[in-house]
Amino acid sequence: xxxxxxxxxxxxxxxxxxxxxxxxxxxxxxxxxxxxxxxxxxxxxxxxxxxxxxxxxxxxxxxxxxxxxxxxxxxxxxxxxxxxxxxxxxxxxxxxxxxxxxxxxxxxxxxxxxxxxxxxxxxxxxxxxxxxxxxxxxxxxxxxxxxxxxxxxxxxxxxxxxxxxxxxxxxxxx
Numbered sequence: 001x002x003x004x005x006x007x008x009x010x011x012x013x014x015x016x017x018x019x020x021x022x023x024x025x026x027x028x029x030x031x032x033x034x035x036x037x038x039x040x041x042x043x044x045x046x047x048x049x050x051x052x053x054x055x056x057x058x059x060x061x062x063x064x065x066x067x068x069x070x071x072x073x074x075x076x077x078x079x080x081x082x083x084x085x086x087x088x089x090x091x092x093x094x095x096x097x098x099x100x101x102x103x104x105x106x107x108x109x110x111x112x113x114x115x116x117x118x119x120x121x122x123x124x125x126x127x128x129x130x131x132x133x134x135x136x137x138x139x140x141x142x143x144x145x146x147x148x149x150x151x152x153x154x155x156x157x158x159x160x161x162x163x164x165x166x167x168x169x170x171x172x173x174x
Contacts, residue, residue, distance in 0.1 A: 012020055033039065153161075 011017065015021060149158075
């Protein structure tokens, strides 16, 4: 049988017994909840919430997979860009070295041309100086010879030499 709790008065199945009244109120409350289908509503709400959570989890998984794909693609592009950058740097370095070698060759050729031109100018200047010295020496010698001849030669002998020179020239020309 049911035990009586302290504070309960009279027999258990009596409206004077507070425990019985509490039991009746509780059963009435549960009956009202069942009548208005509250457990079904709670179950439906919980099922909807579970479906929403499941959908959010699926969306999160999809987003995670997409993010992983994007990350993998980004990493792939990053590697490609790094490879391209290394190639560009290598190519630029090679081109710079080739350009430096070409510039060095051009500089050497330019120096050689300038050296050759300077050597030619020096040789030309030497030849001109030698020619000037010779011309001057010839002029001085001619003038000196003319003075010596003029001092030592009489006019009759000079006319004879001129006539003889004219005859020599005529003989060589004809």
